[in-house]
Amino acid sequence: MNKARANPYNTAAMHGALILYTLIALFPVFVIIINSFKDRRSIFREPLALPNSESFSLIGYETVFTQGDFFLYFQNSMIVTVASLFFVLLFGAMAAFALAEYRFKGNLLMGLYLALGIMIPIRIGTVAILDMMVATGLVNTLWALILVYTAQGLPLAIFILSEFMRQVSDDLKNAARIDGLSEYAIFLKLVLPLVRPAMATVAVFNMIPIWNDLWFPLILAPAEETKTLTLGSQVFIGQFVTDWNAVLSALSMAILPVLTLYVIFSRQLIRGITSGAVK
Amino acid sequence: MKRARIRWHILVFLTPAVLVYTAVMMFPLFNTLRLALYTRIDQERVFVGLDNFRTLFFDPIWADQFWNALGNNFWFFVIHMLVQNPIGIALAALLSHPRLRFAVLYRSAIFIPTILSFVIVGFAWKLILSPIWGIAPDMLDWIGLKSLYAPWLGKEEYALTTLALVSVWQFVGIPMMLIYAALITIPDEILEAGEVDGITGLSAFWKIKLPLILPSIGIISILTFVGNFNAFDLIYAAQGALAGPDYSTDILGTFMYRTFFGFQLQLGDPHMGSAIASGMFIVILIGVCIYLFGIQTRMRRYQM
Incomplete structure (x- = not known):
């Protein structure tokens, strides 16, 4: 220059x-x-x-370890996040493949229907979601959270992944078809490995909002044994609000895991945002 | 070769996503809108049409709270638009400067607050601004502005603005990243052509780059709008469900939570909660429509 x-x-x-x-x-x-x-x-x-x-x-940390069950909270957050990401990626990639690969009646309509959820926040349906979870007995189970986060993550995942899957060359897929691979094998063995970078982007985008969410754990799974780390620290700090050592230690303990994740995945995250995947 | 009429694999690929999405997201959404038309009388669900909305908008007890929450929510959004997005754009403009050293480091560090949970952010700022701990007054003292200090989160006239600014602090990384992404795709030839005509530095930003990134600014505005009208966590973490002092930080999210879940002496009312959720839905829908039909279609997009 x-x-x-x-x-x-x-x-x-x-x-x-x-x-x-x-x-x-x-x-x-x-x-x-x-x-x-x-x-x-x-x-x-x-x-x-x-x-x-x-x-x-270290008096604050001693209080945190003896009074709060932070390992359990951490484990719950981990299970919820990993399981939700798994389902978002699996179901999202399958649906994206169907929309990107096949021409069928209602393809466009289905795409629009699935894209609706990108702009409408799932929280608006909370009253009916809670009703449903109570009716099915899923309240205070981690499954309630996993289902909600999977539904929440799917629209954007399908949108991003189908954009990327349209770029996979048709010749490659047709060659595989001539070799006798089934449609499932083409999806699993050919297309999935090729869109792995986009899958990583989707995973990183979804990871942080799921890990940090307070609304759904508070409403769907507030029981002691299903508290996530975010809700657990909120409740713990509420109880120990005058014990500054404990509050500060609990905050640090809540910062640590997400900071670690960020250090591991920051390159992926920043590349994902700046590559224009969300445009 | 004969092909089967139904291509089963398409169904297999689509079903799980459509099922989960429909059952857990779309169906509850419309069910919530439907529940807003009912009420509970003596353990029975009774259809009352738009009565809940009449109560919400005109009954003095409810209307005061509703309009208060809606107004606060708009103020919350205005602060984000006026503070968060300009700062984000400015940071992105600095970071996208060619040959700036340590750009990756700055970018990663400034993004850190965005990854923290609202609980951490809410409590951390509550402690820092607290008069008991005294970090904020001490720091103002260093620069000779101690007289400006007030227990901001405890004063009705400041609390909402303070929380909005805390939220700005947390989320400034998002506009920064998105604008940065838009800025680095501007081809060098365009900027060089400008330089030949004597447009450099700040005027290059105003005259060349800003018009080119307007579509990204539009996207950021609508993301901010949806995010703000759906907000809850930060207010709840910092001020509790009562959104004190005296409801001065109450926004639609906290109002809906209190109404439908109940809080302290107030009993939960799912039907009024649904009515508030429907109100949020309509506000968000109006915002998205204004963006899609009013702004996006009129915005000039330049081929780059």
Whole structure:
């Protein structure tokens, strides 16, 4: 590019602005985590100081581990998220393949029907969903959450995956047909491996909203043994609201898993957003 | 060779998704709209037509709460449009600058709040803004603005705006990413052609890039709209279901939760809850229609 853009003052100003915003974005997280390792007195006296040998304390974490069942909550969140993603990807890819591959009566209509849910939030149907879950006895089971998140994730998954499946070459599929592969084998052995990057994008998009959701766990599965990590920390913090050590530690414990997931998948996530998959 | 009339594999591929989607999403959605037309009298479900809506819009007890929640929700949305989206666009414009060093690092760091749950965000800010802990007043003190401090979340006139700004802080990463994606697809030739004509720097942004990314800004606006009118979690995590102080942070989501699930002394009423949900549905539908027919079709798209 040209030299006029490399003005050092401009560059410095740009970095200044970005660093300032990065600090604003990270500051609350940083404050919560450092204070979770301090004793009560230091939390209040010097909230911005790093923990040192004098102020270091794990008392908050002890409370969290003895009073709250965070391993169970974590396990529930894990089961719900992984199972929902599995069904979103499997059912979504199957439907996307049908819409992208075959011409049949009502194809367009079916596509539109399935796309409706991209814009309409599933929460609006909560009253009837709860009714249904009560009637089928699924209330306070993880299945209630898995079903809801699968339904919630399907519209966008089908939309994105069918876009990608239209790009798979017809010659390849026809060659496989001549070789005698069944339609199921073409889907499983040929098309699925080719759209794996798009599947990863869909998975990453769905993962965070499912993991972080508070609404449906609160309404469909508030029992102690089915609490997810998000709901569990909400309830725990509500009960221990005056115990700052415990609250800060519980917050840090809730931040940790999602931050780990982000570090693992951030490249995938950012590539997914910026590749225009959501346009 | 004779082909079977019904191609079973299409059915096999479509059925699971259509079944789950219909049973858990579309059917409950329409069932909720239907339930809004009933009420419960002596353990029996009675059809009452639009009575629930009349109560919701005109009965003093309900109407006050409903219009309050709707108005608050609009204010919540306005703050997002005026603060979140311009900041997101500005950050994206900076990040998309060619040869900017550490761009990936900035991008990943600024996106971190977006991945945190509302519970974490709500409580973290509640602690930071709390007068008990004193981080916010201390920091304002450093820059000599301590007099500006107020317990924002506890004051009726500030609480909603404060929470909207917390939500902006959390979600600024989404417009940033989407605009960034749009900006990097602008071909260099266009920008270079502008440079030849003497358009560089800021004026290149206003005159060349901004018109080209308008469709993305439209998409972000409608995503913000749907997201805001469907919001609940942050208010619930920070202020509880009563959306205090004195309902000043009540939005449609918290109002619907209280109404249909019940809270403290109030008994749950699924039919009034459905009526509020229908109201949300109509608001979102109007927003989506304005976008689809009013904005998207009129927007110029440039071939790039």
